Amino acid sequence: MSQQPKKDTALRSDAQRNRERILRVAAVELTLRADAPLSAIAKKAGVGQGTFYRNFPHREALVLEVYRYEMQQVADAACELLESRPPEKALREWMNRLARFAMTKAGLADAIRLVTSAPGGPARPGPTPVMEAAGTLLRACEDAGAIRPGVTPDDFFLAIAGLWQIDPHEEWEPRAGRLLDLVMDGLRVGASGG
Numbered sequence: 001m002s003q004q005p006k007k008d009t010a011l012r013s014d015a016q017r018n019r020e021r022i023l024r025v026a027a028v029e030l031t032l033r034a035d036a037p038l039s040a041i042a043k044k045a046g047v048g049q050g051t052f053y054r055n056f057p058h059r060e061a062l063v064l065e066v067y068r069y070e071m072q073q074v075a076d077a078a079c080e081l082l083e084s085r086p087p088e089k090a091l092r093e094w095m096n097r098l099a100r101f102a103m104t105k106a107g108l109a110d111a112i113r114l115v116t117s118a119p120g121g122p123a124r125p126g127p128t129p130v131m132e133a134a135g136t137l138l139r140a141c142e143d144a145g146a147i148r149p150g151v152t153p154d155d156f157f158l159a160i161a162g163l164w165q166i167d168p169h170e171e172w173e174p175r176a177g178r179l180l181d182l183v184m185d186g187l188r189v190g191a192s193g194g
Contacts, residue, residue, distance in 0.1 A: 023069045034110035060115045075129035087140035099176040103168040145193025
């Protein structure tokens with residue numbers, strides 16, 4: 001009897017690894033080509049068609065899950081950074097990660113538009129985990145006296161909205177860096193610690 005749970009656990013962890021491998025491969029492929037064939041994604045992920053379709057029965061399910069997965073990775077980085085850096089440095093580094101996500105995942109945004117623009121298609125998922133992560137970072141910075149009090153995640157995203165105006169096919173990093181430095185300078189004005 002004790003062997004059965006171990007086998008089930010092994011199967012579940014194997015299934016989880018397959019799912020995550022599919023998501024990682026799909027994120028790359030859909031970023032390169034919004035209409036990447038699902039069969040090519042399955043093949044590159046090293047899973048059979050049955051395994052692939054058990055996890056993602058249609059393109060919409062895959063694209064939306066890749067988006068959620070990628071957004072969660074960006075969101076999770078906030079707490080990781082706060083554990084190893086002062087709040088202000090954590091916020092600024094997280095802003096760089098957010099910019100990298102925005103610029104390198106432009107193709108994924110095209111894939112999202114393809115599946116959510118179809119009549120009767122699913123709604124585009126919101127940025128909730130990333131908004132919550134921004135809120136966590138902003139509160140930590142405010143508590144440390146590193147930024148002005150009262151800045152909300154909505155304020156923050158309005159301030160960095162220029163990121164989405166930068167052409168990801170050009171040399172975007174210097175422009176994004178300047179924009180984010182300006183935002184950080186603005187957040188510091190009126191801070192209690194400086």
